[in-house]
Amino acid sequence: MPHPHLWPRLTVPVIALLLGTLVAAPTRADDGQSEAEATDYSLTVHPDRTGPAISESMYGVFYEDINHAADGGLYAELVQNRSFEYDRADNAAYSPMTAWSGTSAAGGTGTATTVDDGGRLGERNRRHLRLDLDGTGGRGAGFGVTNSGYNQGLTLRKGERYDFSVWARTDRPGGTPLTVGATTADGTALTAPLRITARGDRWKKYTGTLTARTSAPDGRLTVTAGGSGTVRLDMISLFPHDTYKGRPNGLRKDLAEKTAALDPGFLRFPGGCLVNTGSHEAYEAPGFERKRSYQWKETIGPVEQRPVNANFWGYNQTYGLGYYEYFQFAEDIGAMALPVVPALVTGCGQNKATDDPDLLERHIQDTLDLIEFANGPARSTWGAKRAAMGHPAPFGLTHLEVGNEENLPDEFFARFTEFREAIEARYPDITVISNSGPDDSGATFDRAWQLNRDAGVAMVDEHYYNSPQWFLENNARYDAYDRQGPKVFLGEYASLDNRFSNALAEAAYMTGLERNADVVELASYAPLLADTNDAQWRPDMIWFDNEKSWGSANYEVQKLFMNNVGDRVVPSTASSTPATTEPITGAVGLSTWATSAAYDDVEVTAEDGTRLLADDFSGGDAQWTKAAGRGTWAVEDGAYVQSDEDAEDTLVMAGDTGWQNYDMKVRATKKSGEEGFLVAFGVKDTGNTYWWNLGGWGNTRSAVEKAVDGAKQTMAEDTTTIGTGRAYDIHIQVRGRQVTLFLDGEQWGTFTDDKPAEPFRQVVTRDDATGELVVKVVNAQAADARTRIDLGAEPASRTARLTTLQAAPDAVNTADDRPVAPRRSTLRVDGRVLTHTFPAHSVTFLRIRE
Secondary structure, eight states: OOOGGGOOOOOSOOHHHHHHHHBOOOOBOTTSOBOSOOEEEEEEEOTTSOOOBOOTTSBOEEOOSOTTOTBTTTBOOOSTTTTSOOOTTTOTTOOTTTTEEEEEETTOOEEEEEEOSTTOSBTTBOOEEEEEEEOOSSTTOEEEEEEOOSTTOEEEOTTOEEEEEEEEEESOTTOEEEEEEEEOTTOOBOBOOEEEEEOSSSOEEEEEEEEBSSOEEEEEEEEEEOSEEEEEEEEEEEEESSOGGGOTTOBOHHHHHHHHHTOOSEEEESOSTTTSOSBOSOOOSSSOOSSBOOOGGGGOSOGGGOOOEEETTTEEEOOSSOHHHHHHHHHHTTOEEEEEEOOSBOOTTOOOBOOOHHHHHHHHHHHHHHHHHHHSOTTSHHHHHHHHTTOOSOOOOOEEEEOOSOSOHHHHHHHHHHHHHHHHHHOTTSEEEEEOOSSSSSHHHHHHHHHHHHTTOSEEEEEEEOOHHHHHHTTTGGGGSOTTSOEEEEEEEEOSSOSHHHHHHHHHHHHHHHHTTTTEEEEOOSOOEEETTSOSSSOOSEEEOSSOEEEOHHHHHHHHHHTTOOSEEOOEEEOOOOBOOOOOBOEEEEEOBSEEEEEEEEEEEETTSOEEEEEOSTTOSTTOBOSSOOSOEEEETTEEEEOOTTOBOOOEEESOTTOBSEEEEEEEEEEEESSOEEEEEEEEETTEEEEEEEEHHHHTEEEEEEEETTEEEEEEEEOOOOOBTOEEEEEEEEETTEEEEEETTEEEEEEEOOOOOOOEEEEEEEETTTTEEEEEEEEOSSSOEEEEEEOSSOOSOSEEEEEEEEOOTTOOOOSSOOOSOOEEEEEEOOSSEEEEEEOSSEEEEEEEEO
């Protein structure tokens, strides 16, 4: 995923705006029904022509432990911080006792402390709980700890069983009695007590079962010890007995089932930014690096022997859900496993290449060992470890990705090449996947693709998160890709919100992915899961809390496409929407990002030379509005200065939002800080504008970005950087939808923003198993689309099966409301030509037997 500070979030619907810009768009009623007259379209299928075959694994899912997707999410463990390994290195608010509190029964007293000493459970599980018991109190007295679980507590359901386990050792010769039970937050018992006696001063695992007498969302797990002396506890665990597929150390059933219902072709794991950020050194006790890149060997074997790691997203990861569990999950849902390993070049804003040949060689060997772990016979070194974990048969790994979103393409590719050569030499049947950085275009993207093409790489991973408008404008992105070049793995994409308007734009884009199935072999929306109580990223496909889970509008679109892929594209053509292209309009603006800058001599003139704005700031800043409300703006020494170099996105604006066909000139000087300066034009408001970002991204490059409801896309860029203390003359010329930019009198770049945001998109595929044509139509506008469909041949049946998603563009699925849900119906087909009206704001799939 891109670096966090670059992620915009959408707050209002976009479809009306984007259609109002480039397409004549009718209005929309609040109840989701169209108020506009239907627009007429035609769709012609050519069943006699041959389109590209579609990969069996075309659509899959991208899993990363972001938004607490693993611990407290898909990984079914109910106890938080079960091994007392939480640390400030994970999160400034954490301690080894996070989620734990001392508790007593019947007057029992003692002390509870976490220790890291020679009595630990293992070198990789260093901390444990020490209970020193006073032996005081009445009958049944005890002292121990209570765990509060994740969010509001442990969710228990009446009649269901829960598997408890703990590792313990005691210094009492006769043993130490342990009492285990679950209560609500106010102390009401939820289970009968479970009684265990810990014996001996060596670590031993004890297990038992709790059965919920009633349901509660705020459960607490309490373990108390009786008597006197010292007892040590570690790996205090409580799992639902009913995990997905009934597997021990298993997965939360509802989340796994929703993922399986997608029928994904592949599972990409374990990330994402956590794959290649932090130190590339392995766990080495005792002074191990807490923030490490994700290294697969640390995540297999008995869970009590797996180390913890600081998660890139600001919390702890236990590795209870590790590589073995990922492979098992992929197999259980019928998906191809697609792991990602670090390439010793960090991404996600860290942007550091590790130059250590020995370390690189170790990671390459680890990757070869990973393939043996997945595919080797049970008698091989790493195959034996897989077999010992319960899976003697190979997993059948076919694809493996090296690296993730590296912003240093040359450094990355040098290391990738060494991985690739070693893998292909030993395992020539493995497809080794490269990547093209974190964006859909730009210098990094272009350089990465050049390196991949020149080296004949089999597949390249692209990532991008853009506005819905971008997705509607770029349906033809892959039409021009080289059919003989590397295949595309679209490993991460989304349109930056979970409204139905976002899902519609993504659906329209997916018709272009399928049309280009000979180029795009794999694609996955990202990310998969998010805890609604603790999310670092939006949007996400599946949302959950402790009790419930629900698919977003985007989930419903992805499910519809995944469940109806087809085996081959059937060529088809369709008419387009009449478009009205309007000139770029808007006021002008000045801004900064982590920089102090001074602006002077602002002048805006119309195309005929009429002066619209002139400000040398000799009379103050009365012509300017502090639109963003951030930063410290003041007139100093005859210039307009933003002096807070910690402030970001400090936009001030002036002029008329109706201005068009104008020239803007300004003199800008960077005073201090990390970046350069930003000059805006076409400004409607803070979220809808263009800006020329000079010396952006840590003063490493410059670009013009277009924002629609806060979601940005790059229009032009180069490697220009900005010096401190030097004045730059900036000139921006806007003519219609063409923009030309000058820096110090020299043309810096130009672009024309005239791609149509076509709201009516379609693709047709053939399902060999059912003998059906699958006609997929997206109507992302506020008018019904009355469409004449020519199937190209007489159908074998007079009935077509329809599945429709239709809702208001701002509709959002929640835990208790699902306005975006499939509706199934049938359609009478009287011959090769039929007419069907596709509703406004809808995705419709027709299945017709040939």
